[in-house]
Amino acid sequence: MIRLIVQRLLLLIPLLLGLSVLLFAWVRALPGGPATALLGERATPEAIARINTLYGFDQPLYIQYFKYLTRLLQGDFGVSTRTARPVLDEFITRFPATIELTVVALIIAIGIGIPLGYVAARRAGSIIDHSSVVVSLIGVTVPVFFLAFILKYVFAVELGWFPSTGRQDPTINATHPTNFYVLDGILTGEWDAAWDALMHLVLPGIALGTIPLAIVARMTRAAVSEVQNADYVRTARAKGIKPARLRGDHILKNSMLPVLTTIGLQVGLLLSGAVLTETVFAFAGIGSFLAEAVFNADYPVMQGFVLLIAVVYALVNLFVDVSYGLIDPRLRRQQ
Amino acid sequence: MSDTPEKTPATLPGSIADDRADDRADDVVLRVEDLCVDFRTENGAARAVSNASLTVRRGQTVAIVGESGSGKTTLAMAVLGLLASNGSVAEGHIWFKDEDLGRVSTQRMAHLRGTELGLVPQDPMTNLNPIMRIGQQIDEGLIDNGLRSRRDARTRTVELLDEVGLPDAGRRASQYPHEFSGGMRQRALIAMGLSARPALLVADEPTSALDVTVQRGILDQLAGLTEDLGTAVLLITHDLGLAAERADTVVVMYQGEIVEQGPARRVLTAPQHDYTKRLMAAAPSLASRRIEIARERGLDDVLDDALLAPGEDGAADGTAAADFLVSVKDVSKVFSIRGSGLLSRSRDFTAVDGVSLDIPRGSTVAVVGESGSGKSTLARMILDIEKPTTGTITFDGVLVGAGGHRDQIAYRRRVQPVFQDPYSSLDPLYSVFRAIEEPLRAHNYGDAAARRARVEELAEQVALSKGQLRRFPAELSGGQRQRVAIARALALSPELVVCDEAVSALDVVVQAQILQLLAGLQEELGLTYLFITHDLAVVRQIADRVLVMQEGRVVEEGTVDEVFDSPATDYTRALLDAIPGKDLELAL
Numbered sequence: 001m002i003r004l005i006v007q008r009l010l011l012l013i014p015l016l017l018g019l020s021v022l023l024f025a026w027v028r029a030l031p032g033g034p035a036t037a038l039l040g041e042r043a044t045p046e047a048i049a050r051i052n053t054l055y056g057f058d059q060p061l062y063i064q065y066f067k068y069l070t071r072l073l074q075g076d077f078g079v080s081t082r083t084a085r086p087v088l089d090e091f092i093t094r095f096p097a098t099i100e101l102t103v104v105a106l107i108i109a110i111g112i113g114i115p116l117g118y119v120a121a122r123r124a125g126s127i128i129d130h131s132s133v134v135v136s137l138i139g140v141t142v143p144v145f146f147l148a149f150i151l152k153y154v155f156a157v158e159l160g161w162f163p164s165t166g167r168q169d170p171t172i173n174a175t176h177p178t179n180f181y182v183l184d185g186i187l188t189g190e191w192d193a194a195w196d197a198l199m200h201l202v203l204p205g206i207a208l209g210t211i212p213l214a215i216v217a218r219m220t221r222a223a224v225s226e227v228q229n230a231d232y233v234r235t236a237r238a239k240g241i242k243p244a245r246l247r248g249d250h251i252l253k254n255s256m257l258p259v260l261t262t263i264g265l266q267v268g269l270l271l272s273g274a275v276l277t278e279t280v281f282a283f284a285g286i287g288s289f290l291a292e293a294v295f296n297a298d299y300p301v302m303q304g305f306v307l308l309i310a311v312v313y314a315l316v317n318l319f320v321d322v323s324y325g326l327i328d329p330r331l332r333r334q335q
Numbered sequence: 336m337s338d339t340p341e342k343t344p345a346t347l348p349g350s351i352a353d354d355r356a357d358d359r360a361d362d363v364v365l366r367v368e369d370l371c372v373d374f375r376t377e378n379g380a381a382r383a384v385s386n387a388s389l390t391v392r393r394g395q396t397v398a399i400v401g402e403s404g405s406g407k408t409t410l411a412m413a414v415l416g417l418l419a420s421n422g423s424v425a426e427g428h429i430w431f432k433d434e435d436l437g438r439v440s441t442q443r444m445a446h447l448r449g450t451e452l453g454l455v456p457q458d459p460m461t462n463l464n465p466i467m468r469i470g471q472q473i474d475e476g477l478i479d480n481g482l483r484s485r486r487d488a489r490t491r492t493v494e495l496l497d498e499v500g501l502p503d504a505g506r507r508a509s510q511y512p513h514e515f516s517g518g519m520r521q522r523a524l525i526a527m528g529l530s531a532r533p534a535l536l537v538a539d540e541p542t543s544a545l546d547v548t549v550q551r552g553i554l555d556q557l558a559g560l561t562e563d564l565g566t567a568v569l570l571i572t573h574d575l576g577l578a579a580e581r582a583d584t585v586v587v588m589y590q591g592e593i594v595e596q597g598p599a600r601r602v603l604t605a606p607q608h609d610y611t612k613r614l615m616a617a618a619p620s621l622a623s624r625r626i627e628i629a630r631e632r633g634l635d636d637v638l639d640d641a642l643l644a645p646g647e648d649g650a651a652d653g654t655a656a657a658d659f660l661v662s663v664k665d666v667s668k669v670f671s672i673r674g675s676g677l678l679s680r681s682r683d684f685t686a687v688d689g690v691s692l693d694i695p696r697g698s699t700v701a702v703v704g705e706s707g708s709g710k711s712t713l714a715r716m717i718l719d720i721e722k723p724t725t726g727t728i729t730f731d732g733v734l735v736g737a738g739g740h741r742d743q744i745a746y747r748r749r750v751q752p753v754f755q756d757p758y759s760s761l762d763p764l765y766s767v768f769r770a771i772e773e774p775l776r777a778h779n780y781g782d783a784a785a786r787r788a789r790v791e792e793l794a795e796q797v798a799l800s801k802g803q804l805r806r807f808p809a810e811l812s813g814g815q816r817q818r819v820a821i822a823r824a825l826a827l828s829p830e831l832v833v834c835d836e837a838v839s840a841l842d843v844v845v846q847a848q849i850l851q852l853l854a855g856l857q858e859e860l861g862l863t864y865l866f867i868t869h870d871l872a873v874v875r876q877i878a879d880r881v882l883v884m885q886e887g888r889v890v891e892e893g894t895v896d897e898v899f900d901s902p903a904t905d906y907t908r909a910l911l912d913a914i915p916g917k918d919l920e921l922a923l
Contacts, residue, residue: 029676231461234417238456239476239527240449251463328466329511 003100008318017312020072023303024065037299039082071106077304082296086306091286096179097167098285102270104205117220132217139214148207150281155203165282168197204281208274211264219262223255256327264320352640364535364567365391371875372413372426383409384590396568398582400575402842407571408592411537415452416444450479453533457540459520463512469523470508473530482531488785495526500556518549525557532564539571546705546869547913553582573842579603585613613844660831660863661694661717668712686712688887694863701866701874704884714833714867718752719743748778751824755836760820761808767819768804774826793822795850814845850876871914875899883907
């Protein structure tokens with residue numbers, strides 16, 4: 001297990017190096033060079049020359065890359081051209097919002113998807129099974145931004161059950177020691193602030209969780225359909241064990257491996273920032289910030305965020321791989 | 336239950352009325368009466384078992400014998416209430432003591448399964464939950480049925496594992512199934528089946544997935560335990576020899592019906608029904624000689640002379656190469672196994688250790704041994720799938736694996752495999768025609784019309800009808816699939832066919848048909864066979880010469896008669912002794 005973790009962490013090094021080369025080359029390859037990218041297309045030649053000297057864009061590429069890499073290793077991801085704050089600070093401030101949203105989306109996807117898939121498989125051909133297929137299809141086919149708009153229009157604008165935008169009502173004067181707003185409210189005892197932050201998470205959470213829900217339900221259904229007919233399940237029934245134990249220890253647990261893989265991939269995607277959902281709900285996570293960076297040609301933010309998201313994605317997948325071993329002893333030995 | 340059960344060779348007369356008359360009420364554990372089991376299918380109900388009646392008494396072993404699809408497993412599963420969800424008892428009764436198992440509630444049935452009825456399932460590799468510790472899988476039954484408290488369950492589990500002869504049971508109980516060998520798993524499954532001390536144990540092909548020597552040990556253990564505990568056993572098997580050896584009463588099933596039943600000896604020595612007679616005739620056993628057709632080739636004398644060469648430094652003899660299609664000289668194969676720790680080194684594992692063998696053209700050489708003896712690795716090296724670590728293999732005088740890619744492709748034409756499992760070695764999405772045609776396409780054989788003609792010719796050779804060419808593997812029986820695999824292997828007119836356990840997965844009747852087919856094809860096409868098998872009875876039917884392998888080495892070799900009639904090593908004797916049905920031959 002430790003061997004696996006060490007191996008995978010070591011593999012991160014070439015991965016990130018390769019990515020840094022790509023990101024470096026990408027900005028250098030922009031039309032007009034990086035200075036134009038920073039100043040805009042109408043910049044004067046003098047201004048461009050000044051920036052080139054200031055940032056060392058006139059030096060040979062390998063020296064530029066080496067300096068870029070050295071700064072990265074020191075945790076310096078550059079400064080946002082739009083907010084003038086360090087990219088890393090921007091990331092750290094906004095990442096908790098994305099994590100909160102991801103957690104809510106996952107709770108919805110797993111909490112509904114697994115039971116739905118399980119029941120569908122156990123009662124194959126029933127109404128529940130057929131409706132789960134329909135729900136899954138809708139979940140996968142409806143575009144996220146469309147769903148997000150519908151949810152916002154119906155439940156926020158028309159019915160007013162949930163707030164429509166943001167992470168918290170601006171009139172609430174809450175303190176934020178961790179930037180996880182729900183957690184902050186609980187830690188500081190500001191219950192109304194925690195509740196308000198939670199309410200702000202519901203609609204974006206549903207919008208974001210629908211696709212993973214559909215996928216998790218389908219995977220669970222497929223896995224349970226197979227496992228419930230396995231020889232060892234019949235043998236377990238032959239032992240006359242309690243139905244709850246049969247369902248839990250024998251059927252569900254054995255079905256969870258493929259489902260776990262799916263969830264892992266989804267978590268990675270969710271944490272990479274839900275650009276559309278965060279934008280529709282004006283939710284200040286990394287996704288909406290990255291979108292704004294793209295609109296404003298904020299290259300340092302794009303470069304830095306892509307690299308940081310890659311690290312997060314890799315770590316999440318490592319965590320998923322390690323958790324296989326917790327479920328399946330056969331993999332533990334291979335790991 | 337007070338009187339000790341005497342092993343009555345219980346007579347099972349045809350009519351149930353008679354049966355009732357001589358019942359001692361408390362002695363009958365299970366009575367199946369006119370049982371019919373239906374499966375719901377898209378084409379309406381399909382009857383899998385019809386009008387089956389049988390009785391099992393305390394301490395008695397009743398064997399149900401039949402080929403796959405005969406309904407024997409369905410009957411057993413109906414008794415346990417474990418029919419697949421589309422199956423149900425349509426008519427008749429399953430009396431267990433005084434309850435009709437076809438009528439009791441689901442909860443009651445579950446409780447009975449946990450206490451009074453036991454199951455030892457067929458395949459030890461798939462019948463244990465892979466992600467749960469062995470001990471826990473036995474504990475849970477004890478706990479859920481109130482036989483032991485949560486605290487005491489493990490102690491009892493270790494006792495049970497110890498009882499079935501699992502060494503170091505205490506430590507083993509906390510291991511997972513993948514850490515157990517097949518034989519150990521089967522022991523664990525027996526411990527599980529007997530954990531509640533059931534009155535009736537259903538043993539569904541309990542050892543057919545195991546090596547013969549392991550098989551014997553496990554059957555002895557099972558027989559000893561059930562005798563000590565007075566457990567009634569319903570033994571499901573396709574192996575007549577095993578039934579003869581282990582059962583008091585034999586029930587023969589064919590196409591869902593019981594065609595014959597009676598005391599084991601009587602059924603096997605004086606079979607009444609045609610099917611039983613066919614089953615008897617097909618059963619491979621030590622008594623069965625090589626298939627006559629192979630004998631008639633008249634090659635034997637020539638072969639016997641040629642075969643004196645190997646072992647007596649025939650390597651120096653340049654002419655030897657011409658007589659032998661394949662010549663294996665001092666071949667070893669070493670695999671390195673990755674270590675498990677962070678810094679541990681890889682270990683070497685010698686699968687094949689200095690093996691030499693020669694296969695004369697047009698003959699059949701068999702390599703026998705248990706799993707892990709290196710016989711399959713040897714076959715893979717001869718097929719040029721694995722490269723030997725040391726030593727050489729020559730085919731028709733040319734070194735195997737020495738040439739380039741082109742030579743390798745040419746070699747593949749001349750040497751073809753037939754693998755063990757006809758279920759997994761055929762692509763389920765290929766029609767039979769396409770499966771047989773594929774090698775022809777791969778080796779650019781003629782145009783579409785020529786290929787079609789060749790496929791039809793091959794189909795005829797292996798006795799497949801033209802209509803079957805359009806079918807898919809799922810629509811064929813195991814024997815038919817193996818015919819397809821043989822036709823595919825023969826498509827390119829190879830000289831050597833390597834049969835890796837090619838008939839092991841088949842029922843005896845089908846097995847005999849396939850062996851006949853192979854012998855006939857050898858006659859017709861002058862083929863050379865290398866047979867890899869663990870089944871000595873098959874060897875006697877088909878082979879000219881036999882090599883016995885153990886732990887990567889050849890421990891004995893000779894003609895079939897030499898090896899079978901006067902085995903030179905203890906290992907070979909153990910293998911021969913382990914074949915079920917030796918008693919059967921004495922009886923015949």
